[in-house]
Amino acid sequence: SAVISQKPSRDICQRGTSLTIQCQVDSQVTMMFWYRQQPGQSLTLIATANQGSEATYESGFVIDKFPISRPNLTFSTLTVSNMSPEDSSIYLCSATEGLGGSYGYTFGSGTRLTVV
Amino acid sequence: GENVEQHPSTLSVQEGDSAVIKCTYSDSASNYFPWYKQELGKRPQLIIDIRSNVGEKKDQRIAVTLNKTAKHFSLHITETQPEDSAVYFCAASNAAGGGADGLTFGKGTHLIIQP
Numbered sequence: 001s002a003v004i005s006q007k008p009s010r011d012i013c014q015r016g017t018s019l020t021i022q023c024q025v026d027s028q029v030t031m032m033f034w035y036r037q038q039p040g041q042s043l044t045l046i047a048t049a050n051q052g053s054e055a056t057y058e059s060g061f062v063i064d065k066f067p068i069s070r071p072n073l074t075f076s077t078l079t080v081s082n083m084s085p086e087d088s089s090i091y092l093c094s095a096t097e098g099l100g101g102s103y104g105y106t107f108g109s110g111t112r113l114t115v116v
Numbered sequence: 117g118e119n120v121e122q123h124p125s126t127l128s129v130q131e132g133d134s135a136v137i138k139c140t141y142s143d144s145a146s147n148y149f150p151w152y153k154q155e156l157g158k159r160p161q162l163i164i165d166i167r168s169n170v171g172e173k174k175d176q177r178i179a180v181t182l183n184k185t186a187k188h189f190s191l192h193i194t195e196t197q198p199e200d201s202a203v204y205f206c207a208a209s210n211a212a213g214g215g216a217d218g219l220t221f222g223k224g225t226h227l228i229i230q231p
Contacts, residue, residue, distance in 0.1 A: 041223075042221045045218040106160075
């Protein structure tokens, strides 16, 4: 199955600043996604990272707050902008080849973000 | 959009007994249903999945059943062991060859295996 490397693994940031999270897949994948997991909660889809075009955001998430890049089929970034303590969470990237793939959706190890 | 309900939120079973976790989904277009195990501080790990053209799938002690008519799917773990203790998430998506929607997750079940 695909292996996803995500960095940083954790960070403590000042409110009002921005953090960019990187996600690297060891093979070309059709789809990449970004999720948020608040402490003790389930995963919530933030957006689909589309290669060569703007990301598709879920209800409640906007591009100005969570700009996403996907320059090629193996790499994506998520930026958390103008951070506030409410943004403290774990952010995970995920990838899949689609239904035709053999490994379903794989996840990166996550970035634990604390905003102070 | 899709909505996935998961029950129970906490499940405590004796070691060696079976555990069953149930999920329902709302979008009839969903066709892919994975189950993930997440240990504390770790990433979700896929343990089994099922596609909508199959009613049941088994992998050793783990099985998943799907009822498309009722929009219901369940995870069954037999002969539970202490290492099965974790949070389990069900999910659903509309996945097609070459493309897929993101996953919609249930709220999770904290499975506790009592020795």
